[in-house]
Amino acid sequence: MSTTQWDAALAIPVDEDRDHIQGRADAPVTLVEYGDYECPYCGAAYPIVKEVQARLGDTLRFVFRNFPITTSHPHAEQAAEAAEAAAAQRKFWEMHDLLYENQRRLGDQDLRGYADQLGLDVELFDKELVEHVHAPRVREDFMSGVRSGVNGTPSFYINGTRHDDSYDLETLLAALEQAASAPQ
Amino acid sequence: MTNTTADARAAPLPPGTKAPEFRLPSTPDQTVSLAEFRGQPVILAFYPEDWSPVCSDQMALYQELLPEFRKFNAELLGISVDGIWSHLAFARDRNLHFPLLADFEPKGEVARSYQAYRSAEGTTERALFVIDADGIVRWSYISPVGVNPGADGILRALENLEEEGGS
Numbered sequence A: 001m002s003t004t005q006w007d008a009a010l011a012i013p014v015d016e017d018r019d020h021i022q023g024r025a026d027a028p029v030t031l032v033e034y035g036d037y038e039c040p041y042c043g044a045a046y047p048i049v050k051e052v053q054a055r056l057g058d059t060l061r062f063v064f065r066n067f068p069i070t071t072s073h074p075h076a077e078q079a080a081e082a083a084e085a086a087a088a089q090r091k092f093w094e095m096h097d098l099l100y101e102n103q104r105r106l107g108d109q110d111l112r113g114y115a116d117q118l119g120l121d122v123e124l125f126d127k128e129l130v131e132h133v134h135a136p137r138v139r140e141d142f143m144s145g146v147r148s149g150v151n152g153t154p155s156f157y158i159n160g161t162r163h164d165d166s167y168d169l170e171t172l173l174a175a176l177e178q179a180a181s182a183p184q
Numbered sequence B: 001m002t003n004t005t006a007d008a009r010a011a012p013l014p015p016g017t018k019a020p021e022f023r024l025p026s027t028p029d030q031t032v033s034l035a036e037f038r039g040q041p042v043i044l045a046f047y048p049e050d051w052s053p054v055c056s057d058q059m060a061l062y063q064e065l066l067p068e069f070r071k072f073n074a075e076l077l078g079i080s081v082d083g084i085w086s087h088l089a090f091a092r093d094r095n096l097h098f099p100l101l102a103d104f105e106p107k108g109e110v111a112r113s114y115q116a117y118r119s120a121e122g123t124t125e126r127a128l129f130v131i132d133a134d135g136i137v138r139w140s141y142i143s144p145v146g147v148n149p150g151a152d153g154i155l156r157a158l159e160n161l162e163e164e165g166g167s
Helices: A040-059 A076-088 A092-101 A108-117 A122-130 A135-147 A169-181 B053-064 B066-071 B084-094 B109-113 B152-164
Strands: A020-022 A029-035 A060-066 A155-158 A161-163 B023-027 B030-033 B042-046 B075-080 B100-102 B126-131 B137-143
Touching: A020 A092, A029 A040, A029 A169, A040 A060, A040 A092, A040 A169, A060 A076, A060 A135, A076 A092, A076 A108, A076 A122, A076 A135, A092 A108, A108 A122, A135 B152, A155 A169, B023 B084, B042 B053, B053 B066, B053 B075, B053 B084, B066 B075, B066 B152, B084 B100, B126 B152, B137 B152
Parallel strands: A029 A060, B042 B075, B075 B100
Antiparallel strands: A020 A060, A029 A155, A155 A161, B023 B030, B023 B100, B042 B126, B126 B137
16 A cells, blocks of 8 residues: 555657657557667667568557656757757658667767758758757656656557567567557 | 565555654765755655666666756655765766765665665665655655666655645
């Protein structure tokens, strides 16, 4: 009675208008990742997520939310804001992928280079980063993660419930397939 | 509702108990006592060891959440059985800006008083306590030692304190 236990569940439901989403809104399985662009474990999970997306196709909807742990990763916040700045120019996923493919190069010059590479309005991108226009959004993601029981990165939620098992390809795929076949 | 019984976690000092007083070193020449924080909530985060990967993530997360804890005027104190020089190096390496207290001599005495000591390992449990402004334990939780408990439970407890103790 005294020691509370609770189920770790997504505190803020996926919102088609707000969230960064790949896949169909009516997909039977939704995978939400709370991730940090500078976290090596998230870097390791990146190709695994790509692979499960490729294998599951329309069965899977993937959502990414920011969870930068700046205490450990000094570039993570700016990288998250860079992805949001790219999102403002409709290139979130392109930037997301570039960041994970270049995890060790997340300095300000690097970020500007990626913006340029993606054909973004670099001046606007720079301005938004300097003014931290997207910091509130990143914090909102972060706090939604904290309230959902995120305790490190990456943290995954399958149809709203935290996936506490390993996120190696076989385990994650099996969990997603099970969710897909479970009655709604 | 969910009860975890499979492992041998101790039951921490329960809510409603007076939080045992303590005075522990936070630096080589400073100590911190619980009584100093009377009048404000205190979060006690016992963790097994400096440097082990799970602890570090947990403490990094709490560092990140200091502004949220401050909204409740709550003070965060980390405690382990490590000595003060280990704590200092750990805090510097990981950018932690809250006190890490050394429950070093007599080893684990404070952890024992909170029923959060693992005798077999000689370390503290991964235990969380939220103590109210009057020094009463209002929430306690022991996590499986390999699992980072996150911060949601702490925030819920602080919110409950605020709702209940509006006077």
